[in-house]
Amino acid sequence: MFNLIRRDVILQKKMLLTFIPFIGFFIFMDSHPALIFLVASIFIPFNAYAYDEKAETNILLNSLPYTRKEIIASRYLGAIVYMALSIAVTSLALFIFNKPFALSDIAIGGGLFLLFTACTFPLFYIFKPGYISSVVLISFIFLAGIGPPIVIFLAENLTAITDFIASLSIPVIYTGAAVVIMTLYAVSWGVTTIIYQRKAF
Amino acid sequence: MENVVELTNVTKTFKDFSIKNMDLQVKQGFVTGFIGANGAGKSTTIKMIMNLLRPDAGEVKLFGLDYKTHEKAMKERIGFVYDGNVFFDGLNLKDIKRIVAPAYKQWDDTLFYRYVEQFELPLTKAMKTFSKGMQMKASLAIALSHHAELIIMDEPTAGLDPIFRRELLDLLQELMMDGDRTIFFSTHITTDLDRIADYIAFIQSGELVFNQSIHEVAENYALVKGGLELLDRDTEKAFIHIHRAPTGFEALADNMKAVKSIFGDTVVIERASLEDIMYYMKGGVPHV
Numbered sequence: 001m002f003n004l005i006r007r008d009v010i011l012q013k014k015m016l017l018t019f020i021p022f023i024g025f026f027i028f029m030d031s032h033p034a035l036i037f038l039v040a041s042i043f044i045p046f047n048a049y050a051y052d053e054k055a056e057t058n059i060l061l062n063s064l065p066y067t068r069k070e071i072i073a074s075r076y077l078g079a080i081v082y083m084a085l086s087i088a089v090t091s092l093a094l095f096i097f098n099k100p101f102a103l104s105d106i107a108i109g110g111g112l113f114l115l116f117t118a119c120t121f122p123l124f125y126i127f128k129p130g131y132i133s134s135v136v137l138i139s140f141i142f143l144a145g146i147g148p149p150i151v152i153f154l155a156e157n158l159t160a161i162t163d164f165i166a167s168l169s170i171p172v173i174y175t176g177a178a179v180v181i182m183t184l185y186a187v188s189w190g191v192t193t194i195i196y197q198r199k200a201f
Numbered sequence: 202m203e204n205v206v207e208l209t210n211v212t213k214t215f216k217d218f219s220i221k222n223m224d225l226q227v228k229q230g231f232v233t234g235f236i237g238a239n240g241a242g243k244s245t246t247i248k249m250i251m252n253l254l255r256p257d258a259g260e261v262k263l264f265g266l267d268y269k270t271h272e273k274a275m276k277e278r279i280g281f282v283y284d285g286n287v288f289f290d291g292l293n294l295k296d297i298k299r300i301v302a303p304a305y306k307q308w309d310d311t312l313f314y315r316y317v318e319q320f321e322l323p324l325t326k327a328m329k330t331f332s333k334g335m336q337m338k339a340s341l342a343i344a345l346s347h348h349a350e351l352i353i354m355d356e357p358t359a360g361l362d363p364i365f366r367r368e369l370l371d372l373l374q375e376l377m378m379d380g381d382r383t384i385f386f387s388t389h390i391t392t393d394l395d396r397i398a399d400y401i402a403f404i405q406s407g408e409l410v411f412n413q414s415i416h417e418v419a420e421n422y423a424l425v426k427g428g429l430e431l432l433d434r435d436t437e438k439a440f441i442h443i444h445r446a447p448t449g450f451e452a453l454a455d456n457m458k459a460v461k462s463i464f465g466d467t468v469v470i471e472r473a474s475l476e477d478i479m480y481y482m483k484g485g486v487p488h489v
Contacts, residue, residue: 003303010296011289051289060287062253064304065276201253 004066004074005081008048015047019086023093033094033101037109038116040090041083045117046136048078049124053132058201068197076189079117083110107174114181116140118188125195205229205351205383206250211259213245220245220407222259227351227385227400232377233412234398235387236475238483242407243387244284247355250385251281263351277306280349282340282386284356290329294322294339305347316342334365341369345376352376354386358393370396391475401475405482411455423457424477426450427468439463442481453481 009016022043026036051057052075061071087106094101120136127135155162165173206227213220220242227233237243248254249261252268261268263275288297294317302308317324320338331339337357344352358366374397376382388394394401394415402412413421425440428449437443439460440452453473454460460470473481 003300006303007300010299011292013296056285056287057289059253059283063251063276063279063281063283063287064301065273066304067272200255201248 001070001074001077004061004071005078008044008078008082011051012044012047016044019043019089020093023090027093027097027099033099033105034108034112036094037087037090037106038112040086041110041113042116043086044082045075045079046120048075049132053124055201058199062201068199069193072189072193072196075121076117076185076192079121080114083113111177111181114185118181118184122188122192122195125192125199203229205264206385207260207262207265208246208249209260209262211246211249211256211261213249213254213256215245218242218245218407220249220256223404223407223409225402225409225412227383227402229383230381231399232373232384232386232397233400233402234394235385235402235404236389236391236394236479237387237404238479239389241404243404244355245407246404247353247387250353251279252276277347278350280344280347280352282337282344282352282354282357284359286328286331286336286340288328288340288343291327293325293327294342295324297328297339298343301343302346307347309346309348312348313342313346316345333360334362337361337365337369341372350382352382352384352386354384356387356389358388358390366390366393373397389479391479394475403475403478403482410482418475418478419472421455421457422473422478423454423460424471424473425452425454425460425464425468426471427464431464431467436463444481453478 019040023036023040026039062068087110091101091106120139123135123139124132168176204226206225208223208225211220211223211225218240223246225246235243235246245254249256250263252261252272264278266275268275289300292300298313302310302313316322320335320342322335322339322342328336328339341357344354358369361369370393373384377384377397398415400412400414401418403410411418426449429445432443432445432450439456440454443450443452457470460468464470
């Protein structure tokens with residue numbers, strides 16, 4: 001299992017060199033720290049799909065002594081591991097460049113990453129190879145564009161919910177969000193496992 | 202345990218093609234060649250043996266175990282070589298080894314480097330720069346370095362030049378020296394099989410036509426030539442397929458003895474090569 005997670009580093013050796021300039025760009029552009037944590041976390045796990053969406057990779061992995069369950073588990077656990085590492089590196093970079101950030105930025109960036117992962121990972125196994133990357137990219141832009149107005153619209157029109165959320169204390173909101181995200185992540189993991197087990201290569 | 206691979210009543214249906222009730226056994230310690238025309242179902246069968254595809258019905262057992270409960274243990278014991286390159290083509294052989302080796306408990310680094318040296322493979326060049334023959338050798342080096350008991354190959358000789366093909370066959374022969382190893386490989390180049398196969402499994406349109414030792418095939422199948430006047434409704438039954446020409450007939454029979462007793466010296470009987478068998482079988486529906 002650990003080997004499956006480690007393989008992403010071997011595969012992306014050269015890509016990793018662009019990681020630092022990639023974060024550097026966002027820091028230089030003075031982006032919000034939470035956004036920097038989000039894009040930094042996305043880097044490795046989503047690059048990995050450039051390899052994994054190929055049929056040959058799936059033939060290889062499934063011919064090696066791994067079960068399909070393990071292959072999917074390595075993706076979901078790997079995403080968490082690489083998120084943690086990316087956040088650590090990003091924090092260091094922010095610290096070096098003397099950009100202030102709070103723990104809540106890490107929490108929001110990490111939370112959004114996990115949410116995004118939970119929503120998109122199953123797509124990689126539903127759509128045909130080749131289409132997926134564009135589907136995910138478009139959905140990311142689409143969500144980024146259309147998401148905030150929808151949230152604002154809902155906030156204005158569903159006052160019962162907004163009032164309810166506003167009445168909660170900060171720790172409760174954070175805990176609630178964490179529970180919701182973790183549940184979604186677990187459900188997504190389960191769904192992807194079922195999809196993958198039914199696949200033919 | 203005599204059969205390393207055992208397919209029982211396996212059925213798999215696709216939109217335009219299906220494998221029907223296939224029973225296939227691969228004997229331990231022998232080389233079994235799996236032949237059939239393009240699209241006959243060779244790759245599909247191999248994919249089912251590798252658990253890349255699940256059969257709609259029937260049972261696939263390797264080493265007497267099934268994939269539901271022993272998937273990892275089974276794959277530890279299999280070495281695989283596929284037609285195309287399944288390894289990440291941007292990586293060099295050393296990195297591919299770093300990904301593949303930890304997957305196997307029995308991985309043997311010394312053995313791997315011995316094959317790398319024997320095959321003269323570069324360790325630091327990307328796989329995509331390899332020629333077809335080198336890719337095949339690289340796949341083979343990886344397949345052989347974890348002491349696999351069963352080696353499954355899908356069209357390993359396709360696209361190789363004659364010299365490479367010969368080298369590969371010699372190597373396989375060498376591998377069979379040490380005891381219990383089993384090789385199962387598909388090909389449509391039948392001359393490969395005359396050199397190394399012990400058993401021949403022949404598949405056509407998703408159905409297994411026969412699975413016999415190479416000697417049985419040689420003894421049973423015959424190419425018969427004779428005058429058209431010899432053919433009538435009864436004598437025709439001795440043949441699987443008959444090709445008629447104005448000058449006489451040429452037919453394939455799967456029971457040489459019966460043909461001899463029916464026609465005696467009135468016809469010319471020759472041994473049928475695997476290619477003859479494949480060619481004539483394709484031309485007609487076999488009698489049951």
